[in-house]
Amino acid sequence: MILEGIVTTVSREGAVNIAPMGPRVDETMQRFTLRPYKTARTYQNLKKHSEGVFHITDDVLLLARAAIGYTEPEPQLQPATCIRGFVLQECCRYFEFRVEHFDDSEDRAELRARVVHSARIRDFFGFNRAKHAVVEAAILTTRVAFLQVDTILAEFARLETIVRKTGGTQELSAFSLLREHVEHAPRQTGNKVESA
Ligand SMILES: Cc1cc2nc3c(=O)[nH]c(=O)nc-3n(C[C@H](O)[C@H](O)[C@H](O)COP(=O)(O)O)c2cc1C
DSSP, rough: OOOOEEEEETTTTEEEEEEOOEEEOOOSSEEEEEOOOOTTTHHHHHHEEEEEEEEEESHHHHHHHHHTOOOSSSOOOESSSSSSSSEEEOOOOOEEEEEEEEEEESSBBEEEEEEEEEHHHHHHHHOOOOHHHEEEEEEEEHHTSSSSSSHHHHHHHHHHHHHHOOOOHHHHHHHHHHHHHTSSSSSSETTTEEEE
């Protein structure tokens, strides 16, 4: 199955990158397969330094911020225990990993990773429809460069009903952040790209 989470990696210069990623996992979580596009910073960082941290979280504001490129407020990061990397403190569980095999034959690479250390920071909140709707909205937001903005906004209208009905402050803030990002994205009309 695919488990949606957040991956931190470090560049050669030591800059931390935070990106939502959905690796293929099994229940043991001892190994997993990351599938980043080769254009992703996560892929480029892991090619140079094959260690990172995969985080599971119910904090959808954290996920939304990661999806639009983390700026403010500063993420809370602590050095990892067994690898050169960083742990996001707002997560529930995390898995420090080392990539052992790269398959670069397709645009979407397959990186087989082994977990070298894992830990729990806090409990997972539980099922909530608004949280899941924000995850869907975050995925759509990261596809803004190759999907029509109007198509994304039509889907947002459906998701917004769920967020309003079942969410709290965190879910509403995360959803607004994503919608604002999409609304300000350049609009694609055929081959032409126009500003929103
Ligand atoms: C929940 C979620 C899961 C995602 N999973 C992947 C993935 O498995 N592979 C991928 O290339 N992009 C995935 N994305 C999109 C990336 O997060 C997005 O392209 C991001 O800009 C990559 O960041 P980076 O360039 O800093 O690595 C996902 C986005 C979300 C919101």
